[in-house]
Amino acid sequence: MSLVTDEIRASASEVYHGDAICQEKSKFLLTEMSLPNGLLPLEDIEECGYVKDTGFVWLKQKKEKKHKFEKIGKLVSYGTEVTATIEKGKIKKLTGVKTKELMLWITLSDITVNESNPDKISFQATSGLYRTFPVSAFQVEDVKKDVGVAKDAKVVEGDVTKETQVKEV
Template sequence: MSLVTEEIKASASEVYYGDAIGQEKSKFLLTEMGLPNGLLPLEDIIECGYVKDTGFVWLKQKKQKVHKFEKIGKLVQYATEVTAVIEKFKIKKLTGVKSKELLMWITLSEISVDDPPTGKITFTATSGLYRTFPVSAFRIEDVKKDVGGVDLAKDVKKDVGSVDLAKDGQVVEEVKKDVAQVDVAKETQVKEV
């Protein structure tokens, strides 16, 4: 049963339909509230909404998703509907999110950030148990670096000769210094450095 009623939708400040806009708006809202932008890595978002007066937010996706946060080695399960009340540095009354601990899925009810932006993030279960991790484990860095019309995250090969152009989604310093020397082919791929 959905927690998002027609009454809630009618009172929403913002309602968006579609994956691209849903991804953009959910990351923007998380960032605006001082939370890491990779906290809700949902796919195929069909609807998202936000009631500014109460802080109620919802995201609906086509199917349930299990995501592994590589930096901490944790599996998190996202239901087809995720709801919460969001405020500065905190998500409370969270539904639709579970974390795998040992052999069990634990339902999460609250997420809070201490000492933002480089501090710790705490996940609290409905049982009161909690775990704390670095905020950086849930942050997605913007990998697009536009250099002369070239999207390095998409169009540039990772290794040209012996120069490693990308490391963890960011352009290494050596390439930044030599950007002026980059020749771009018609297909926006690097010919040589």
């Protein structure tokens, strides 16, 4: 049963359909909320939405996805529907996300960037157990594609024009 009702959709500030725009908007929202942009490595996202008044956000993907965060060696499962309430530095009431601990899948409920040490992020399970990791383990660098920049570009700084070499990507 979906947590996203027609009433929630109608009250949403933003609703998007299609993987490309949903990828872009979800990463943007995470960044705006001071969270690492790689927390939700979903694929084939069909719909995403955000209710600004309550902070409720949802993402729907075609099928469940398992992702291993290599820097910390953790396997995480993302269901077909992921929902949460999001605010600066926090994700609360998370649904659809589980992490594997030993041989058990543990449902996550909250994610918080440490206020006193913003380089640390904590994940809390519904049972109350929690783990803390470096934020950098969940940060994804944007890969820029070659957009036709000339090899010999001119950069103007104040009144000085500099010749610069631009590498092709």
